Amino acid sequence: MEEFVGELWHKLITRQARTDFEAARVQLSELQTQLGLYFRALGGDPGKGLEGADSRLLETRRRLVQRLAGTHRRFPVCWQDERSLRLPPSIACFPEAELNTSLYFWLTALSAQLPRIGHWFVDNQRATLALLEKRPGLAEGYWRLADATLVSRPSLDTLQGAEREREMVIQQAIRQPGSVDRLPLAKGDPLPVPLWVYPAPLRALAPSTRDDLEDQGDGSRAEESLEGSRKQAERFDDSKQTDGLLVFKLECLFSWAEQVELDRCQEENLEEDPGSAAEDLDIISLSRQRRAGAARIKFDLDLPAPQQDDLPLGEGIRLPEWDHRRQALINDYCLLQPMLADDALPAPLPEHLRRQARQLKDRFALLRPERRMQRRQPQGEEIDLDAWMEFCTQPTRAETCHNLYLDRSQPHRDLACLLLADLSLSTEAGLGGDQRVIDVIRDSLVLFAEALSGSRDPFAIYGFSSIKNKQVRYQLLKNFGERYGDEARGRLLAIKPGFYTRMGAAIRQSTAVLQTQKASQRLLLILSDGKPNDIDRYEGRYGIEDTRQAVLEARQQGLQPFCVTIDDAGNDYLPYLFGDRGYTVISDPDRLPVMLPRLYLNLTGNGR
């Protein structure tokens, strides 16, 4: 009952205290792509992402009802740092949705103009002036926003003394940017101006190295689930060796929020939900220690437990390996185990790839075989005048000429492609931002599959990793026979990195698979992020030589091997492995998903 009444009261009082316009609320997520493009076009750093800003605690003057309701303590303000531009997750400052939308664009433009902020009051005015001068078309929008903002500012009559003076100055600055250069001191914080960009919070810290984030065991997943807004963080130095001695005060209960200097022996409790606890916190204390406790005892457990592993298909296949010192193949040296991720659920296309997938699919649909005129046919519907003319002008012409007709025939695209992806542990490495190599590879595979399903060229996708010669794991992601659909996509989306890169065996098996296809052009695309390696002797020269041998064998069997890598050092060893024109290094991994299908077009001779 109490809870019910409390809820009612909360609803009532927050409605009374409300100053925003719910009906006109605009969400950041709807505008995100447009804003990103707008930001980059206006000179914003293209490497910066766009994300929702968390609410910032500000000591503003509140009305009684707002104090009762406990609202208006936090405001989402726009700010940026080295990593990204943070915009409020939604805006409802103004009564018209159109104004709220243009506020988003204004904030983006202002942020692009003001990459570094010194004094927020002066810099915002200066940047506003500069922006209006440089891009006069923005002026009209700005004045409308400014008028609407002034209406929402506290009335001067309700304020006194220094606060009144400060409010006057702020309103003046909105009305005539650049006209005031000093903000009078007064108690508390002024109500934030939605038109302005604010400095990054003082306590916001960037993690000192990538390692800090990655070594937290499986933390990467959890990180992603805190969507939308970012949390403030404080860095806490707990690297000292002695354990803290805690004076326990019984009257205060420690909660998630308090950082206590104490080594807590904690058993992992699956029922606790650290994700939602993190969402409730204002400040998250981060350990300065490089590794979390769990990571310290992490060791290589050779293989996952059978019940958690993918389903092995059959007994495994024995494959030879090339020993360059003996210049001979060692027969049956590697055991290749085909694997199927049978627990991967069918999945639809992820939202962020939809747009590109559609584009690629449309483009590839153009490749579908179409009827066209074939020249110089022995029989056909029309006479081939060119052929006839050439025949007539030929100085040494034969008695009879047969191929003088044009014919409408049904040419078929005769090619098959096998994409082999490197899923070794090195692909777990991070790229800039939140992305890991494996994420890029995953997106690439999905887009590639979407594109090829548009062209109806037969294709297969396999992944590989290895632990010594005893187990080369050969992941079946999509084979030639299967139709590409939600099941195959589910498997592509479920790939996870593991182990090492014994490339030779995987190439040999792929060659064998591709040999079963009857197409005249057979393309073996290899997607990798580094040199072949394994924990046994398969490293350095040995691995390179074996891979090279496998590539040569593939070529001898009439296949066309081609390697795509995102390893910047690829230029050092890839020419030896794949030949001068048999590979390409993509220096910007973010572009891999888009480049891969295009590369396919070029390789298959349709590079339009």
Add this chain to the structure above:
Amino acid sequence: MSKERHYLPKGREIEIFTLAAENRLPVLIKGPTGCGKTRFVEHMAERLGRPVYTVACHDDLTAADLVGRHLIGAEGTYWQDGPLTRAVREGGICYLDEVVEARKDTTVVLHPLSDHRRVLPVERTGEMIEAHPDFMLVISYNPGYQNLLKGLKPSTRQRFVAMSFDYPDPEQEVVIVCQESGVDKQQAQQLVALGNDLRRLKDHDLEEAASTRLLIYAARMIGAGLSPREACLACLAQPLSDEAETLSAIERLIQAYF
């Protein structure tokens, strides 16, 4: 020379081209779409007083299209010179635009012409044409992602004096836009600033950047009476993208100027 096509040099390209022409060396021009490669070649041809034969290469362009072919006339078949053969005989500039698009067999014809031999073998008539002293071969292409594997073969590139072009500096581009379209300087400045904003989106959001040519088109439309917003939308937004999201963002961008 009063009707000479305007060309605003960005660096020493006029001198380099002239020296290459004097020394009978072939020239390779690299640069993005619409940055003034063709205009430069036309300008140089007028300067040197040589005719120019421009061939826009496409993926069905064969050696026969360049060299020539037999045609049927009233008195049977006769031989018709292609643009390359004509330039070789008469002494002109043969300009192959976007040469990487052409089929591979065309490079075979170009090789003997672009080294010391300077001859054009015409297989079908059995001729071996010695190039006129004023003959000059100029090829251009657009290096970029879309031609990832279609770049020129190193053995072909090796035979040319190469120059790299890019979009002009904003101040120069303003002058060019004014000159070509007749809009006033302030409007040209706005257009160029907008164009430079759009160029930042290349590779990330747009496949190709807004070229100087597109800016001139937009300026001409404005000069002809279309409102600046509409002109930019028609000339700078629509030609660059088909994506609704991208288009509406570009539209916002245009509104920031006009």
